[in-house]
Amino acid sequence: MIELPVRRLRDDAVVPDRAYSGDAGLDLSACDRVELPPGGRATIGTGLAVAIPEGYAGYVQPRSGLAARHGITIVNTPGLVDSGYRGELRVILLNTDRRETFVVEPGMRIAQLVVLPIPEVEPVVVDELPASERGVRGFGSSAA
Numbered sequence: 519m520i521e522l523p524v525r526r527l528r529d530d531a532v533v534p535d536r537a538y539s540g541d542a543g544l545d546l547s548a549c550d551r552v553e554l555p556p557g558g559r560a561t562i563g564t565g566l567a568v569a570i571p572e573g574y575a576g577y578v579q580p581r582s583g584l585a586a587r588h589g590i591t592i593v594n595t596p597g598l599v600d601s602g603y604r605g606e607l608r609v610i611l612l613n614t615d616r617r618e619t620f621v622v623e624p625g626m627r628i629a630q631l632v633v634l635p636i637p638e639v640e641p642v643v644v645d646e647l648p649a650s651e652r653g654v655r656g657f658g659s660s661a662a
Contacts, residue, residue, distance in 0.1 A: 522633060523569040527606055530624060531565030534631055543579060543630030546607060552622045554613035559593055562609045562622055568631075570601040575636045578609055578629050589615035592629060599631070607631070 522544075524533055534544035549565035570576045576599030584590040593610040609629045613620045622628060 520571055520574070520633070522571075525567045525569075526565060527567055528563075528565035532625055534566070543632045545581075545627040546578065546609060546629040546631055547624075548609075548622045548626045548628045549624055550622065551624055552611075554590070554611060554620045554622065556613060556616050556618065558619075559610060559612040560622075562611055562628055564607045564609065566607050567604050568599070568607060569604065570599055570633060572601050573635060573638070574601055574633050575599065577632045577634065578607070579632055581627060581630060584628070588618070588620050589613060590620055590628075596632075597629075 522534075526533070528549050531549055532547035534546055536544060546564050546566070549563045552560045552562055554560055568576065578592060578595070578597035578599065580590070580592045580595055591612050591614060593612045597609065599607065611622065611628060
């Protein structure tokens, strides 16, 4: 297990936690009340800053329940949190519902943070790439 240092930037910030033992994501909660009209988007503060350990990255993911019940997703999913970032975790929510306004309330779980190891890679320019089964076939090339 690795420790994730968390700093409350606001007194009402909710420290991220897992809903169930073994869950991959830590729930992130809103600190602000925001109304998202149909098709609207907004950046929602969590009131938290974290110190992702070096060699890891944080990925802010949508919550499946909000997506299924209300059409709420994250615009830049997954949102990337680099290990050197120390600012507030903010989530860009999008209301995909065509009719209903969605209201984000303080304390509402709006996203989840997944922390994963990331190898350090060094780009190397080569004249040719190694062959692969897929080759140059593009996006959607395996669809039947």
